[in-house]
Structures are given as structure tokens and as C-alpha cells.
């Protein structure tokens with residue numbers, strides 16, 4: 001195994017640890033913000049300020065502006081949760097090499113067209 005492969009495996013392990021276990025960012029022990037506080041990070045990732053754009057929660061079907069999501073920060077990553085059902089809509093983990101985004105809790109994210 002090369003050093004590069006070892007590093008990639010370690011990076012994936014860190015990302016899986018954060019993305020695969022969102023319960024580690026439970027409301028009781030995480031810093032809770034609204035997604036407006038995460039606007040810069042969201043713009044860095046998506047190239048657009050998502051706080052005013054619509055998203056649909058996969059779990060309860062709520063359609064609301066991204067800025068209404070609850071941001072749980074302070075762990076290995078950030079989890080944006082639905083303000084109605086509190087399920088994880090978007091999970092973000094930054095490693096030294098990459099940013100991992102798990103958006104399977106969003107049935108859709110609406111971005112403006114050109």
C-alpha cells in the first residue's frame with residue numbers, strides 16, 4: 001500500500017466516522033445555530049448562498065428556505081437538520097484533502113437557473 005493510498009483510506013475513515021454517525025451531533029451536546037450562520041460554508045461548497053433557496057426534507061416533506069435548517073456544529077462535521085422533524089438533511093465534513101457532502105436528506109435543493 002502506497003503512502004497516498006494510506007492517506008486516502010485515513011481520509012475516508014474520518015469522513016465516514018462523521019457522515020455515517022450523525023447522532024454524534026445530537027442536539028443535546030452540539031452547538032445549535034440556524035443555517036444562516038453557515039451561509040459562508042454553504043456558498044463555498046455549492047457556489048451559491050443556499051440560505052434563501054428552497055429545500056425539501058426527504059423525511060417529512062417540508063419545503064423551506066435553507067436558512068431555516070438547524071445547524072449542529074462543533075463535532076467532526078456540520079449537520080443541517082430539518083426544523084420540523086429534526087432529521088439530518090445535509091451533512092458536511094471537511095478533511096485536509098476534501099469536503100464531503102451527504103445531502104440524501106434533501107429530496108431536492110432548488111438553485112436559481114441562469
Ligand SMILES: [Zn+2]
Pocket residue numbers: 057058059060061062082083084085086087
Ligand atoms: Zn423534516
